[in-house]
Amino acid sequence: METSHPRASTPARAGDPDRHLERQRPRARTRARHLRRGSLSLLAVGLLISGCSSASSSTDVVMDELPRATPKELASYYGQKLRWRGCGVPGFQCATMKAPLDYDKPDAGDVKLAVSRKRATGGSKAGTEAGAKAEGRLGSLLVNPGGPGGSAVGYLQSFAALGYPEKVRARYDMVAVDPRGVARSEPVTCLDDREMSAYTQTDTTPDDRRETGQLAASYKKFAAGCEKRSGKLLGHVSTVEAARDMDILRAALGDKKLTYVGASYGTFLGATYAGLFPDRVGRLVLDGAMDPSLPARRMNRDQTAGFETAFQSFAKDCVRQPDCPLGTKNAADAGKRLKGFFADLDRAPLSVGDTGPADGRKLGEALATTGVIAAMYDETSWPQLRDALAAAMKDKDGSMLLALSDSYYERDGDGSYSNLMFANTAVNCLDLPPSFTSPEDVRKALPDFEKASPVFGEGLAWSALNCTYWPTKATGKPHRIEAEGADPIMVVGTTRDPATPYRWAKALAAQLTSARLLTYEGDGHTAYGRGSRCVDETINTYLLTGRAPKNAKRCT
Structure with a gap:
């Protein structure tokens, strides 16, 4: 979910990102982190207009590709050699890559980006299993887990380099770069941990003018903190800039074309790369696809409807259980x-026991809603959610729901937060103009959001107010991405995906001229590696041989 609530950690920005990487082993995070856009993520990356055709676009603006020749002022970046070294995680190498802070003014300074890789494991058996004719290394496979704000390096080291199929790892060097402003790559910071804990508890269903003012003040404080701590960087963390950084990395790795698997927001990043550099597109998998043609409000409303769809699936499963x-x-x-339970928590938050530092937290409506939404990303979390709701509703113990919320915000047991939500908001607010211009604007839109989701609509509408007070004006706008001339691109959509509604995958596939749509009929966020043999074999064959289905394909 994409929330307007960032979390506050204050990771060190000074020094070499690789040295910071050596000090901190990657935190294992749930798949719920794949996407956050515009508001509560898009729940922000965090959130469509009902009745709109899934393949329709809200704009005629098409992204222009960049000149194919490397500009001379960028030659030094494209020609850099990465200095690989150990980084404290067995089997992995790390390096620091430089990119211009401002691509329009390359001499205005650099950003340092943390890169990690695990070399191809080798072996011929893995390749022939998927029908690959050639044995040996195929190049680099860049991975991104989404967000925006998710650490690609952490994802690589904690999951992808071991969780991807052995036959893929045998043929590719697995590579990740933390996008600018994220984790180890000069992270955006906004609040300290205490301030972030308070921020996550802010009431996002204001009942009157006073509570509305408190919510607006919370967003303003967050924005002011980001400007104070990360001002120069805030105007240069857009998805377009991150995609251009990936092309520098492709060149530094020695690859003629980019091979890439992006999940959730990572699909927007990958599609943006294709739009800018269609001639350099290799094998791109865009899993849990986003539609770049949508304005922020429509995107937020679509995601609101997506979480309602996911909740209905959970609820149908739950009511079959005698102890639901x-x-x-x-x-x-x-x-x-559930809506009544949230209202009860708004009036009287629950105790949460010993959950870490003595910060006085209780389970209120905001944290409980986040906890429920976090469990919507993966149907394997449903039993945990049932237990958490039972503990809270029957035993008045909010600790289990709070734990789900903390996992979503990436809050550790010591009370510290990663910079995920800071980066999430910074990228979202730069990529698109805000969903709303004022609290009054939100109130007018509430019926539409509540129609999309009677359970989550009100809270997610108010969560989309965060970019209204952002100190940096948006540099992006809704646009279509066609990537004329690109090699076949695999676009993957899940029919009951909560965070990236299936219609987005259909819309992106309709825009990209070389897209092949792979549909997974199921629950949860994204499809690759989630248990469908049909999905996994289709994607693995594509990565290893370049063969994509000639027509749209459906899997269960």
Whole structure:
């Protein structure tokens, strides 16, 4: 989910990102982190207009590709040699890559980006299993888990380099770069840990003018903190700039074309790369696709509807269980019960026991909503959510729901936060003009959001107010990406995906001239590596041989 609530950690910005990487082993995070855009993510990266065709576009503006010749003022960046070294994680190498802070003014300074890789494991068996004719190394496979704000380096080291199929790892060097402003790459910072804890508890369903003012003040404080701590960087963390950084990395790795797997927001990053450099597109997998043609408000509303779809699936499963804390009647009744529970927490937050530093936290409506939404990303989390709701609703113990919320915000047991939500907001607010211009604007839109989701609509609408107070004006706008001339691109959509609604995948596939749409009929966020043999074999064959389905393909 993309929330307007960032979290506050204050990671060190000074020094070599690789040395910072050596000090901190990657935190293992849930798949719920794949996407956050514009608001509560897009829940922000965090959030469509109902009745709109899934393949339709809201704009006729098409992204222009960049000149194919490397500008002379960027030659030194494209010609740099990466100095690989150990980084404290067995089997991995790390390096620092330089990119211009401002591509329009390359002499205005650099940003240092943290890069990590795990070399191809080798072996011929892996290649022939997928029908590959050639054995040996195929090049580099760049991975990005989404966000915006998710650490690609952490994802690589904690999951991808071991979790991807052995036959893929045998043929590719697995590579990741933390995008500018993220984790180890000069991270955006906004609040300290205490301030962030307070921010995550801010009431996002204001009942009156006073509470509305408190919510607006919270967003303003967050924005002011970002400007104070990361001012120069805030205007240069856009997705376009991150995509251009990836092309420098491609050149530094010695690859003629980019091979890439991006999940969630990572699909927007990958599609942007294709739009800018269609002639350098190799094998691109865009899993849990986003639609770049949508304005922020429509995107937020679409995601709101997506979480409602996911909740309905959860509720239908829950009411079949004799001990479902939301009752055993039907999904509609379960939704009403959950909404009532949130209202109770708004009036009287629950105790959470010993959850870390003595910061006085309780489980209020905001944290409980985040906890429920976090569990929507993966259906394997449903049993945990049922237990957490039972503990909170029956035993008045909010600790389990709080733990789900903390995992979403990447809050550790010592009370520290990663910079995920800081970077998330910074990227989202730069990529698109804000969803709303004022609190009054939100109030007018509430019926539309509540129609999209009776359970989450109100809170997600107010969460989209965060970019209204952002100190840096948006540099991006809605646009279509066609990438004329690119090699076949695999676009993947899940029919009941909560965070990237399936219609987005259909829309992106309709825009990209060389797209092949792969549909997974199922629940959860993204499809690759989630248990569908059909999905995995299709993507693995594409990565290893370049063969994509000639027509749209559906998997279960």
